[in-house]
Amino acid sequence: MLEVHDLSMRFGGLLAVDGVNLDVQNHEIVSVIGPNGAGKTTVFNCVSGFYKPTGGKILFQGKQVQGKPDYKISRLGMVRTFQHVRLFNQMSVVENLLVAQHRHLNTNLLSGLLKTPDYRSRETRSLDKAAYWLERVGLLELANREAGNLAYGQQRRLEIARCMVTEPKLLMLDEPAAGLNPAETKDLNQLIMSLKEDYNVSVLLIEHDMSLVMDISDRITVINQGRPLASGTPDEVRQNDDVIKAYLGEA
Amino acid sequence: MQDLLYFSQQLVNGLTIGSTYALIAIGYTMVYGIIGMINFAHGEIYMIGAYTALIAITGLATLGIAWLPVILLVALICAVIVSSSMGWAVERVAYRPVRGRHRLIPLISAIGMSIFLQNYVHLAQGSRNIGFPALIDDGFRFGAPESFQLSLSYMQITIFITTLVCMTLLSLFISRSRIGRACRAVSQDLGMANLLGIDTNRIISATFVIGASLAAVAGLLLGMYYGSVDPLFGFIAGLKAFTAAVLGGIGSIPGAMLGGLILGVSESMTSGYLSGEYKDVVSFSLLILILLFKPTGLLGKPEVEKI
Numbered sequence: 252m253l254e255v256h257d258l259s260m261r262f263g264g265l266l267a268v269d270g271v272n273l274d275v276q277n278h279e280i281v282s283v284i285g286p287n288g289a290g291k292t293t294v295f296n297c298v299s300g301f302y303k304p305t306g307g308k309i310l311f312q313g314k315q316v317q318g319k320p321d322y323k324i325s326r327l328g329m330v331r332t333f334q335h336v337r338l339f340n341q342m343s344v345v346e347n348l349l350v351a352q353h354r355h356l357n358t359n360l361l362s363g364l365l366k367t368p369d370y371r372s373r374e375t376r377s378l379d380k381a382a383y384w385l386e387r388v389g390l391l392e393l394a395n396r397e398a399g400n401l402a403y404g405q406q407r408r409l410e411i412a413r414c415m416v417t418e419p420k421l422l423m424l425d426e427p428a429a430g431l432n433p434a435e436t437k438d439l440n441q442l443i444m445s446l447k448e449d450y451n452v453s454v455l456l457i458e459h460d461m462s463l464v465m466d467i468s469d470r471i472t473v474i475n476q477g478r479p480l481a482s483g484t485p486d487e488v489r490q491n492d493d494v495i496k497a498y499l500g501e502a
Numbered sequence: 503m504q505d506l507l508y509f510s511q512q513l514v515n516g517l518t519i520g521s522t523y524a525l526i527a528i529g530y531t532m533v534y535g536i537i538g539m540i541n542f543a544h545g546e547i548y549m550i551g552a553y554t555a556l557i558a559i560t561g562l563a564t565l566g567i568a569w570l571p572v573i574l575l576v577a578l579i580c581a582v583i584v585s586s587s588m589g590w591a592v593e594r595v596a597y598r599p600v601r602g603r604h605r606l607i608p609l610i611s612a613i614g615m616s617i618f619l620q621n622y623v624h625l626a627q628g629s630r631n632i633g634f635p636a637l638i639d640d641g642f643r644f645g646a647p648e649s650f651q652l653s654l655s656y657m658q659i660t661i662f663i664t665t666l667v668c669m670t671l672l673s674l675f676i677s678r679s680r681i682g683r684a685c686r687a688v689s690q691d692l693g694m695a696n697l698l699g700i701d702t703n704r705i706i707s708a709t710f711v712i713g714a715s716l717a718a719v720a721g722l723l724l725g726m727y728y729g730s731v732d733p734l735f736g737f738i739a740g741l742k743a744f745t746a747a748v749l750g751g752i753g754s755i756p757g758a759m760l761g762g763l764i765l766g767v768s769e770s771m772t773s774g775y776l777s778g779e780y781k782d783v784v785s786f787s788l789l790i791l792i793l794l795f796k797p798t799g800l801l802g803k804p805e806v807e808k809i
Contacts, residue, residue: 325699350687351698
């Protein structure tokens, strides 16, 4: 589904990402791990179109996407979250989900002003979908709350719901467990698994929480100082000497 | 009684002029809310709206159409179409190519745009002021005929009602419609809106177009109210509306409405009780005081550092 070949990203004299390869198949959870500053988020930013990579190829469902504007990339079915929660804080919870369906509601101004039956039915459908996902992440009773007033864990879940209403094929999560307590992390774990199982979404994950990564990933890619270090199943990675060195230092 | 009538007269005048400031201020505040920049060509767009309305009215007169509602409607539609295409073009030419650069660059290109439009109208329409026919005259008078009379002209009533309708429509549009929702999302986090598949360029264009349309409405109204237009017509009105937007809290739409009304009333009170010469002094002193003591304006939210 997603193939990244020989990706590199240079900021002036700094080569932040150098020769990273990555692939995500259908129905798969792939994690990218690595020490702080390894370039994980930069890889994410390149793939999602936030940065224009200086080298390499990114294919999504066989189509080249590098250098495309980010709203076009997201319309292909790739959505992401950030390390910091980025909700529309002054909008209500349900509005956050409605605005994410903006392009599915593709109606013209006139039909919106006249409230034509077609417009109404689209509006109803997007409301239904929003309600469904709010229920799914347990935020339905908070639908009319301002998003900025939710607790942190709830904001995280709302963010994932907001991604899901766009009907993505690939969900990219940048440290979704950051700042969550162990119980919340466990919930998140189940949520991500069910996204894959029940909604057939592939997930590309950056995460520091090793228990989460090891539990849910089908495959793991390790990056260190911008360069690929290892990749394989959780077990293979756990036993890889280079990985142990990078994380623990040399004895 | 006399004093009360005099005071009410100033209040009516102030609210009239203030509501048109508010209409223009919406354009400043919406553009600022979305891209964080001041559209310095906005006053010119308002001026062009007034000229277009005048041309339409003159054209209809030569065609021999004299039914007032038709004249007003056609003038309004023409002004809105021309001004909003101007607003759209300003964004395309002066803002989009330099978006994301240092903040001074779009500022300079907008000022350039403003000088260009002003001089274009100088060339095309001449620099003398042109009389604007008073289509709506007469009005109500209150008070004894031999003493001071409070006059409330039909024109003033038209201005109130039109402003009220525009503001209501705008509020509904922003809070209810799909594009309004997207506008709010873009103004809160443009990058994220982009990533969710919203074509933010279109939304930015839409805000310029909406602001320009309201400015065109104000252009028609104020052209009729003042009775003449000239190429510098937009300059001072633009500055005043900008002041109103800052006063109310730039980026906030209710703020622009409130700021416009406060500015209008304080100006007319100054002219009424002090001297007309001082009204600009008062309005710009008000701006300086607000910037000193409440830089975010009356209804503005404190700037939150974006992470």
